[in-house]
Amino acid sequence: MSQNLKSIFIDGEAGTTGLGIRERLADVPEVVVRSIDPEKRKDPAARKEMMAGVDLVVLCLPDDAAKESVALADELGTDAPKIVDASTAHRVAPGWTYGFAELEPGFAAKVANANRVANPGCYPTGGIALLRPLVDAGLLPADYPITVNAVSGYSGGGKSMIEAYEAGTAPDFELYGLGLKHKHLPELQVYSRLERRPIFVPSVGNFRQGMLVSVPLHLDTLPGKPKPADLEAALAERYAGSTYVSVLPADPSGKLEPEALNDTNKLELRVYGNADLGQAVLVARLDNLGKGASGAAVQNIRLMLGLPEG
Numbered sequence: 071m072s073q074n075l076k077s078i079f080i081d082g083e084a085g086t087t088g089l090g091i092r093e094r095l096a097d098v099p100e101v102v103v104r105s106i107d108p109e110k111r112k113d114p115a116a117r118k119e120m121m122a123g124v125d126l127v128v129l130c131l132p133d134d135a136a137k138e139s140v141a142l143a144d145e146l147g148t149d150a151p152k153i154v155d156a157s158t159a160h161r162v163a164p165g166w167t168y169g170f171a172e173l174e175p176g177f178a179a180k181v182a183n184a185n186r187v188a189n190p191g192c193y194p195t196g197g198i199a200l201l202r203p204l205v206d207a208g209l210l211p212a213d214y215p216i217t218v219n220a221v222s223g224y225s226g227g228g229k230s231m232i233e234a235y236e237a238g239t240a241p242d243f244e245l246y247g248l249g250l251k252h253k254h255l256p257e258l259q260v261y262s263r264l265e266r267r268p269i270f271v272p273s274v275g276n277f278r279q280g281m282l283v284s285v286p287l288h289l290d291t292l293p294g295k296p297k298p299a300d301l302e303a304a305l306a307e308r309y310a311g312s313t314y315v316s317v318l319p320a321d322p323s324g325k326l327e328p329e330a331l332n333d334t335n336k337l338e339l340r341v342y343g344n345a346d347l348g349q350a351v352l353v354a355r356l357d358n359l360g361k362g363a364s365g366a367a368v369q370n371i372r373l374m375l376g377l378p379e380g
């Protein structure tokens with residue numbers, strides 16, 4: 071068995087995402103994680119040497135450092151390992167495969183065959199999962215003016231935001247990204263197949279992890295004036311048989327909290343609506359550190375290394 075183990079180097083192992091991936095990989099018996107001497111973790115020569123000796127490297131770094139790591143891997147030519155990049159650097163870049171296995175039918179096979187996979191952002195994971203099937207089904211025109219609202223736990227902001235919340239110096243709740251240029255907009259637009267740039271309003275609250283992403287819709291402005299049940303049926307058809315994505319009935323309480331899926335790789339989708347009023351709100355719930363980050367990364371790693379689903 072041991073000679074068949076796949077080896078992985080997590081570049082940025084001590085960060086929020088890196089630690090999450092490391093913890094999840096501890097439950098994957100087919101892999102061994104090779105760690106760099108902590109004092110050399112930012113030394114390009116030491117990182118390149120680590121990359122040369124493994125099957126796959128996971129980049130859990132700020133964007134600039136992730137680009138530097140890819141350049142180091144490029145120098146290895148045909149000896150370069152497969153790469154999963156958790157940063158924003160390559161999500162809409164040519165030559166990279168977007169690591170959302172549920173993006174469209176057959177997409178898991180594309181991830182499995184890719185050498186370079188960009189792990190999705192947490193908010194786009196929820197937004198794309200809701201929007202892409204409706205665009206593909208013709209229920210949402212590609213040029214429809216979409217607004218995406220979302221709330222995340224503070225771990226989404228990495229070490230510095232975690233420190234600020236845990237020191238009690240951050241507000242209990244705030245909107246941000248109000249310059250309308252959040253870094254997740256390009257991937258949200260491209261992989262939802264929207265022709266018009268969506269408006270995206272993220273927010274962060276005083277809870278560690280968990281996320282809700284919601285999209286309000288005026289159904290009378292859509293072609294064929296669909297009912298909420300039509301939207302739910304299109305989502306259910308897309309994700310039938312999916313291990314991690316489920317389409318659930320709207321909660322009759324009309325409420326939904328963000329933390330129920332913490333420490334899982336699950337993504338739940340619901341359509342709240344009122345057919346008489348012609349209005350609906352699509353809602354995705356996920357763990358920003360799970361299906362929104364480390365969980366998705368490990369799902370991609372399993373696919374790329376030919377390992378069974380977790």
Ligand SMILES: NC(=O)C1=CN([C@@H]2O[C@H](COP(=O)(O)OP(=O)(O)OC[C@H]3O[C@@H](n4cnc5c(N)ncnc54)[C@H](OP(=O)(O)O)[C@@H]3O)[C@@H](O)[C@H]2O)C=CC1
Binds near residue numbers: 112129131132227
């Ligand atoms: N937090 C989240 O929910 C998610 C984050 N991401 C992405 O993952 C990446 C990492 O984010 P996150 O884990 O939150 O960030 P953190 O700030 O928690 O961790 C970043 C890690 O990278 C290390 N690092 C920084 N520069 C270098 C370098 N030049 N070479 C080697 N190591 C370096 C840091 O070390 P040190 O602290 O010593 O400087 C730290 O350990 C980002 O691109 C982020 O966008 C993706 C999905 C979700």
Ligand SMILES: CC(=O)N[C@@H](CCC(=O)OP(=O)(O)O)C(=O)O
Binds near residue numbers: 158192222253274363
């Ligand atoms: C609360 C918070 O600050 N969240 C982060 C996104 C975290 C995430 O998943 O984005 P990446 O994968 O692109 O890092 C933000 O809005 O920048």
